Amino acid sequence: MDKILLSQKDMPKQWYNILADLPFPMAPPVSPVTGQPVTPDEMLRIFPGPLLEQEMSPQRFFEIPEPVMEILSLWRPTPLIRAHRLEKALGTPARIYYKYEGVSPAGSHKPNTAVPQAYYNKISGINRLTTETGAGQWGSSLAFACQQFGMDLRVYMVRISFTQKPYRRTFMRLFGAEVVASPSELTQAGRDMLAAHPDTPGSLGLAISEAVEEAAGRPDTNYALGSVLNHVLLHQTIIGQEAMKQLALANDYPDFIYGCHGGGSNFGGIALPFLREKFAGKDVTAIAVEPASCPTLTKGTFAFDYGDTAKLTPIMQMYTLGHDFMPPAVHAGGLRYHGAAPIVSALLNHGVIGAETVDQSDIFKAALVFARTEGIIPAPESCHAIAAVIRKAAQLKEEGASKTILFNLSGHGHFDMGAYEAYLDNTLEDFAYPAEAIEESLKHLPEVNL
Amino acid sequence: MDKILLSQKDMPKQWYNILADLPFPMAPPVSPVTGQPVTPDEMLRIFPGPLLEQEMSPQRFFEIPEPVMEILSLWRPTPLIRAHRLEKALGTPARIYYKYEGVSPAGSHKPNTAVPQAYYNKISGINRLTTETGAGQWGSSLAFACQQFGMDLRVYMVRISFTQKPYRRTFMRLFGAEVVASPSELTQAGRDMLAAHPDTPGSLGLAISEAVEEAAGRPDTNYALGSVLNHVLLHQTIIGQEAMKQLALANDYPDFIYGCHGGGSNFGGIALPFLREKFAGKDVTAIAVEPASCPTLTKGTFAFDYGDTAKLTPIMQMYTLGHDFMPPAVHAGGLRYHGAAPIVSALLNHGVIGAETVDQSDIFKAALVFARTEGIIPAPESCHAIAAVIRKAAQLKEEGASKTILFNLSGHGHFDMGAYEAYLDNTLEDFAYPAEAIEESLKHLPEVNL
Numbered sequence: 001m002d003k004i005l006l007s008q009k010d011m012p013k014q015w016y017n018i019l020a021d022l023p024f025p026m027a028p029p030v031s032p033v034t035g036q037p038v039t040p041d042e043m044l045r046i047f048p049g050p051l052l053e054q055e056m057s058p059q060r061f062f063e064i065p066e067p068v069m070e071i072l073s074l075w076r077p078t079p080l081i082r083a084h085r086l087e088k089a090l091g092t093p094a095r096i097y098y099k100y101e102g103v104s105p106a107g108s109h110k111p112n113t114a115v116p117q118a119y120y121n122k123i124s125g126i127n128r129l130t131t132e133t134g135a136g137q138w139g140s141s142l143a144f145a146c147q148q149f150g151m152d153l154r155v156y157m158v159r160i161s162f163t164q165k166p167y168r169r170t171f172m173r174l175f176g177a178e179v180v181a182s183p184s185e186l187t188q189a190g191r192d193m194l195a196a197h198p199d200t201p202g203s204l205g206l207a208i209s210e211a212v213e214e215a216a217g218r219p220d221t222n223y224a225l226g227s228v229l230n231h232v233l234l235h236q237t238i239i240g241q242e243a244m245k246q247l248a249l250a251n252d253y254p255d256f257i258y259g260c261h262g263g264g265s266n267f268g269g270i271a272l273p274f275l276r277e278k279f280a281g282k283d284v285t286a287i288a289v290e291p292a293s294c295p296t297l298t299k300g301t302f303a304f305d306y307g308d309t310a311k312l313t314p315i316m317q318m319y320t321l322g323h324d325f326m327p328p329a330v331h332a333g334g335l336r337y338h339g340a341a342p343i344v345s346a347l348l349n350h351g352v353i354g355a356e357t358v359d360q361s362d363i364f365k366a367a368l369v370f371a372r373t374e375g376i377i378p379a380p381e382s383c384h385a386i387a388a389v390i391r392k393a394a395q396l397k398e399e400g401a402s403k404t405i406l407f408n409l410s411g412h413g414h415f416d417m418g419a420y421e422a423y424l425d426n427t428l429e430d431f432a433y434p435a436e437a438i439e440e441s442l443k444h445l446p447e448v449n450l
Numbered sequence: 451m452d453k454i455l456l457s458q459k460d461m462p463k464q465w466y467n468i469l470a471d472l473p474f475p476m477a478p479p480v481s482p483v484t485g486q487p488v489t490p491d492e493m494l495r496i497f498p499g500p501l502l503e504q505e506m507s508p509q510r511f512f513e514i515p516e517p518v519m520e521i522l523s524l525w526r527p528t529p530l531i532r533a534h535r536l537e538k539a540l541g542t543p544a545r546i547y548y549k550y551e552g553v554s555p556a557g558s559h560k561p562n563t564a565v566p567q568a569y570y571n572k573i574s575g576i577n578r579l580t581t582e583t584g585a586g587q588w589g590s591s592l593a594f595a596c597q598q599f600g601m602d603l604r605v606y607m608v609r610i611s612f613t614q615k616p617y618r619r620t621f622m623r624l625f626g627a628e629v630v631a632s633p634s635e636l637t638q639a640g641r642d643m644l645a646a647h648p649d650t651p652g653s654l655g656l657a658i659s660e661a662v663e664e665a666a667g668r669p670d671t672n673y674a675l676g677s678v679l680n681h682v683l684l685h686q687t688i689i690g691q692e693a694m695k696q697l698a699l700a701n702d703y704p705d706f707i708y709g710c711h712g713g714g715s716n717f718g719g720i721a722l723p724f725l726r727e728k729f730a731g732k733d734v735t736a737i738a739v740e741p742a743s744c745p746t747l748t749k750g751t752f753a754f755d756y757g758d759t760a761k762l763t764p765i766m767q768m769y770t771l772g773h774d775f776m777p778p779a780v781h782a783g784g785l786r787y788h789g790a791a792p793i794v795s796a797l798l799n800h801g802v803i804g805a806e807t808v809d810q811s812d813i814f815k816a817a818l819v820f821a822r823t824e825g826i827i828p829a830p831e832s833c834h835a836i837a838a839v840i841r842k843a844a845q846l847k848e849e850g851a852s853k854t855i856l857f858n859l860s861g862h863g864h865f866d867m868g869a870y871e872a873y874l875d876n877t878l879e880d881f882a883y884p885a886e887a888i889e890e891s892l893k894h895l896p897e898v899n900l
Contacts, residue, residue: 002523005455073452074535074825085524103553105825107864147822167867173874174821371624372597375524375555414557414864417617424623 002084004097004246006077012241013064015234018272018343020060021279024350026342029314030304030448037450038314046215046223048124051117054231062234068116071148075104075111076238080246085373092393093402095252098409099243099270100376106171108379108411109266110141110226113235117224118145128152128221130214132182132207134161135333136168137379137411138226143177156182156210159202161333168415182207189213189310203326204336205309212312227263228307228316228341236269243406244273254284254406256392260384261288261297261355262334264341270408272343275352287354288344289384291363293431294327296320296340297348297355299438304448307339315446318345322441328431330360331419332380338441358387361430364423366390367413379411380419452534454547454696456527462691463514465684468722468793470510471729474800476792477767480754480898487900488764496665496673498574501567504681512684518566521598525554525561526688530696535823542843543852545702548859549693549720550826556621558829558861559716560591560676563685567674568595578602578671580664582632582657584611585783586618587829587861588676593627606632606660609652611783618865632657639663639760653776654786655759662762677713678757678766678791686719689858694723697856704734704856706842710834711738711747711805712784714791720858722793725802737804738794739834741813743881744777746770746790747798747805749888754898757789765896768795772891778881780810781869782830788891808837811880814873816840817863829861830869 019026028037043052054062064072083096101109121129129146131153133139139155146153155177162169162181172179182202183190189209193200208225215223225232247253257274259267271286278284288297297319305320307313319340321327327336347353358366363383370386371377378386385407396403413420422428469476478487493502504512514522533546551559571579579596581603583589589605596603605627612619612631622629632652633640639659643650658675665673675682697703707724709717721736728734738747747769755770757763769790771777777786797803808816813833820836821827828836835857846853863870872878 003458005457007455008453071825081524144825166871170867170871170874171827174818174827174870176822368624372626375521375594377621377624412864414862417620420624421616421620424620 002082004080004082004250006242006246008073008077010245011073011077012238014061015064016237016241016273016276017057017060017062017234018275019230020058021276022346023279024346026346027317029316030450032306032311032313032315035448046212048121048126048222050120050124051231054234055229065119068119071115072112077242078103080243081374082250083374086370089369089373090390090393090397092397093400094393094396095402095404096389096393097247097404097406099239099406100409101239102376102409102412105144106137106140107414108137108141109236109239109269109408110138111144112238112269113226113232113265114141114145115148116235118142118149118151121222122149122151126220126222129224130154130156130211130221131224131226132156132204132211134158134204134336136161136165136171136415137334139177139179140168140171141226142224143172143175146177147175153177154214155179156184156207158182158204158207159200165415182210184210186210187213203309205323205338208308209310209312212308227265228339230343232265233268233272233341233343236265237272239269239408240271240273243270247406252404255403256405257284257286258289258385258388258405258407260335260381260410261290261340261344262337262381263339264344266408266410268341268344270406271353275347278352285354287356287388289356289358289388291330291332291335291384292357292359292433293330294321294336295357295433296338298357299433301442302345302349303445305339305445315448316342318342319348320445321438322444324444325438325441328434330431331416332363332384334381335384356388358384359430361428362387364420364428376409377413378409379413380416382410385409452532454530454532454700456692456696458523458527460695461523461527462688464511465514466687466691466723466726467507467510467512467684468725469680470508471726472796473729474796476796479764479766480900482756482761482763482765485898496662498571498576498672500570500574501681504684505679515569518569521565522562527692528553530693531824532700533824536820539819539823540840540843540847542847543850544843544846545852545854546839546843547697547854547856549689549856550859551689552826552859552862555594556587556590557864558587558591559686559689559719559858560588561594562688562719563676563682563715564591564595565598566685568592568599568601571672572599572601576670576672579674580604580606580661580671581674581676582606582654582661584608584654584786586611586615586621586865587784589627589629590618590621591676592674593622593625596627597625603627604664605629606634606657608632608654608657609650615865632660634660636660637663653759655773655788658758659760659762662758677715678789680793682715683718683722683791683793686715687722689719690721690723693720693856702854705853706855707734707736708739708835708838708855708857710785710831710860711740711790711794712787712831713789714794716858716860718791718794720856721803725797728802735804737806737838739806739808739838741780741782741785741834742807742809742883743780744771744786745807745883746788748807749883751892752795752799753895755789755895765898766792768792769798770895771888772894774894775888775891778884780881781866782813782834784831785834806838808834809880811878812837814870814878826859827863828859829863830866832860835859
């Protein structure tokens with residue numbers, strides 16, 4: 001049996017909040033204005049009450065509201081697939097399973113949180129959202145979600161992606177979203193940047209600044225973020241909960257869990273429900289995988305830092321490469337982020353999870369092996385997990401160890417074929433570890449005295 | 451319950467051959483060389499024995515070989531989905547179900563036949579295939595299938611698609627296929643065309659001629675076709691068989707079945723198993739839907755004609771617009787074919803099934819309604835079925851009739867975003883019914899005297 005399907009009636013009815021079970025305290029987010037823990041009132045300018053509650057609450061489970069369940073059911077539960085053909089090609093004694101999130105409307109795990117975020121804004125009287133997007137996965141997901149609830153959405157899309165990925169732009173327009181290139185003339189942050197650097201390709205950090213600035217300045221508009229925050233990871237735990245049920249159907253349990261890591265929502269989504277069991281004594285190893293050229297978890301500093309370049313977001317304690325670090329232009333746009341989820345950062349800092357890096361050329365090598373055996377072309381982001389799994393499977397082969405590996409295949413690569421073309425043509429650059437740039441940007445961390 | 455899933459153990463184990471149950475005789479294919487029924491020896495130059503047997507045999511069921519089942523299981527059974535949200539948006543009393551074939555490696559139903567075609571060639575000692583592709587769906591599917599069995603593949607891709615759809619080309623290369631623009635210097639048919647019209651954009655008819663010419667001239671190479679032929683429709687019946695089991699799980703049965711129609715494999719795949727029951731007395735209406743600008747079934751002639759422009763293929767009795775008819779450049783590249791499957795043609799000619807057309811602008815209007823309610827961006831080909839279903843649902847609403855509609859969503863539109871972009875930008879052309887061109891090409895039908 002390759003595909004382990006869960007019936008819709010067995011879909012998890014709750015999200016799991018790991019804040020209830022962490023064996024250590026988390027530092028509070030800090031206001032960029034006061035330098036003190038951010039107050040609910042500050043956050044309510046851009047987030048609705050129910051999401052703020054989920055962000056802060058120690059409550060272990062949150063019920064998934066019925067209107068959210070109804071939409072998630074369009075593609076959930078997602079399949080868990082035993083990668084028999086990959087195992088055979090690798091000649092490994094390991095049992096490899098992957099959870100496939102690419103079956104969603106946007107082609108990745110992002111709609112799992114886009115839908116509840118739109119919903120909670122809607123029931124809080126908000127009919128308009130702003131957000132940023134880099135490669136376009138998150139913007140596409142939120143466009144779909146806003147469409148479902150009849151809400152307006154403006155997406156600030158990093159200018160270079162706006163030009164290079166017209167089809168992701170089309171995708172968002174198809175679901176009724178307005179897409180503008182960032183930097184834009186619509187915000188102070190955008191105008192300042194355009195005045196200083198008219199030809200800038202833009203950056204995710206700046207696009208966040210523009211989206212936050214607009215939302216903070218308009219009472220009818222809130223802001224939505226696709227990763228990093230606690231409530232985002234909360235919504236993604238449906239992935240790991242489903243995977244746990246599906247593995248039980250196969251009478252198996254993971255020894256190792258892999259997920260690619262950009263802001264932390266994909267890794268957290270698959271890993272957090274299993275970490276709850278790890279806290280209760282289960283022997284399970286969870287590893288976040290990031291690009292060697294943007295090594296936040298493996299080479300960054302555990303410190304307080306801003307979530308965006310323009311210093312408009314709360315300051316969070318996390319692994320960071322510095323908020324003004326500009327990651328190299330790897331094709332895995334979803335992993336080009338200087339920071340990391342505070343939850344994932346704290347778990348790593350306390351030794352609960354591990355982190356690894358892979359090179360860009362290795363991820364495409366892994367992608368080809370995977371596509372040709374399992375028949376799915378993976379997103380460059382997801383390929384990081386695949387490359388690490390292949391590395392592990394080879395190690396287990398040497399050891400002759402029959403272990404179980406689970407990873408999250410966060411999305412398909414149908415909108416990333418330009419990257420594959422470059423790989424097949426041998427024109428893909430590999431990026432060295434940008435040691436000097438990181439050293440420089442780490443000098444600019446804010447000082448926080450709580 | 452929106453998604454009706456079938457477990458892998460309930461997957462159909464056999465293909466259904468409607469030739470066993472047709473209440474009328476079929477005309478034989480005719481040799482373009484002798485003008486007499488084509489002999490097995492002529493066909494064996496480009497097809498392997500087991501496929502020829504399936505093409506001709508009156509045997510009702512064929513076992514699906516285990517190695518084929520194993521690969522099909524990577525994505526099959528595909529989901530049957532009750533389109534609750536679409537029904538609600540349309541305000542129709544109809545129950546609408548769709549079978550979703552876009553979950554396959556190539557994103558459509560085509561791998562259902564690509565895999566067995568590659569397999570039967572492989573076990574017949576053939577390690578190399580040629581084929582043609584227009585938009586790229588079939589080429590992608592056969593590339594995947596050949597990869598699975600370690601076979602080489604050369605794809606003649608219509609030159610204009612080769613240039614306009616580089617990502618489908620990348621897709622095929624990723625699965626190890628060689629892709630050449632057609633017309634090419636590799637064949638006599640290609641060289642003749644290039645000498646006469648160096649700037650020609652190419653055509654599907656010519657690409658077929660090149661692929662057939664090469665296969666016929668090389669003993670180590672066979673040819674594979676993605677539609678039209680009996681054995682192709684046979685392999686696709688897994689779709690309808692699964693759908694029948696899934697509808698039974700939902701205690702339902704279709705009053706109306708819709709499928710888009712190019713060569714006939716998608717429509718045949720969903721409809722033929724139900725037509726078996728229609729012959730036994732069930733009340734079910736099956737309708738093939740084609741572009742108004744390429745109206746083979748609705749405006750063509752039921753006659754003997756060639757399958758390609760260069761007159762290299764057998765002459766088949768079918769609905770045709772004439773083998774030298776050049777269909778307008780609609781975005782549904784998979785439906786731009788002058789002919790139709792002999793089986794579908796005979797069923798229509800005997801009044802067993804119906805046929806309808808839709809305009810290009812209507813298919814994208816339908817696509818937006820569908821994507822925004824069901825969360826899947828459909829391929830332009832599949833949108834023909836959706837548009838016809840929406841039209842039917844509106845009629846049933848007027849009549850207050852609570853009927854059941856089933857359609858085949860043959861593929862996703864992730865590689866067709868250029869067409870969506872044009873639609874959103876209002877730059878999409880609509881094509882008038884090309885009456886004069888059809889009248890002209892119908893003058894060139896071959897004479898057949900059996």
